[in-house]
Amino acid sequence: MEYLQIEKNASPYTLRFYEDDLDSFFSFLKEENLHDLRDINQHDIRIFLTNLYNKKLSRKTVSRMLSCLRSFYRFLEREAIVPDNPFIHVSLPKEEKRIPSFLYEEELEKLFKVSDLTTPLGQRNQALLELLYATGIRVGECVNLHVDDIDFSIGTIFVTGKGNKERYVPFGTFAEEALRMYLHDGRLKLLEKTSISTDYLFVNARGRPLTDRGMRLILDKLVEKASLTINIYPHKLRHTFATHMLNAGADLRTVQELLGHENLSTTQIYTHVTRDYLRNVYMNSHPRANKTK
Structure with a gap:
């Protein structure tokens, strides 16, 4: 281990x-x-x-x-404990190709409105939600973010991904506003609850670094507050980020770079599109799809 x-x-x-x-x-x-x-x-x-x-x-x-x-x-x-690896020739079972689950924009809008921005935890939750959706970073990458990893001057975060691979990921104005509010107000108040200093970006109610389990609990509570009957987890926001980017016209290579995927084939699981998107493209593109054209 x-x-x-x-x-x-x-x-x-x-x-x-x-x-x-x-x-x-x-x-x-x-x-x-x-x-x-x-x-x-x-x-x-x-x-x-x-x-x-x-x-x-x-x-x-x-x-x-x-x-x-x-x-x-x-x-x-x-370590010379065994002479050979008996699992080296065991083939892995073919995985079922499932379309990644993602959130629709209407569902996201409800989530973005439930946090009480007058409280430190509400500000933290909003910053966390905005950043996960804005960047598509993994939960492990998010919990390991430090305050200095954010560069507001160019709107990017510095992310250390799998295998210590580093990348810069941009974020937009909604995430920027939420992060600034949290850093200048909510985070400082949460840090007052402990004598131990930390430079981790996201902290819990006791001022200690937030864990991946803590992140999942926060998202569960946000869903409950929004009265949504959906299962949400940090990786679902990553799926949502990739799906929305591709549906809006982003190219696969760019999304691959933003997600930190080593192989393009990993990113290709997101090339599915929603039925609504398919219908809109069809109705706007086919010469005989709409009589009003």
């Missing part, structure tokens, strides 16, 4: 999943009376996979667990 955290710069979210996956694997080894990591062979792996599928786990979860164990054995191999 230290190797993942320090050398691979894995997010707390990834660390938690990998630790759970390794616990599941060790439980399986105990059940099968396998006491030495060097003794695992293809037959054992097939039994392990069968157990996973019997638990009705999704392909995505199984794929993640296999990736975890492949990385785990790669580490053991590097």
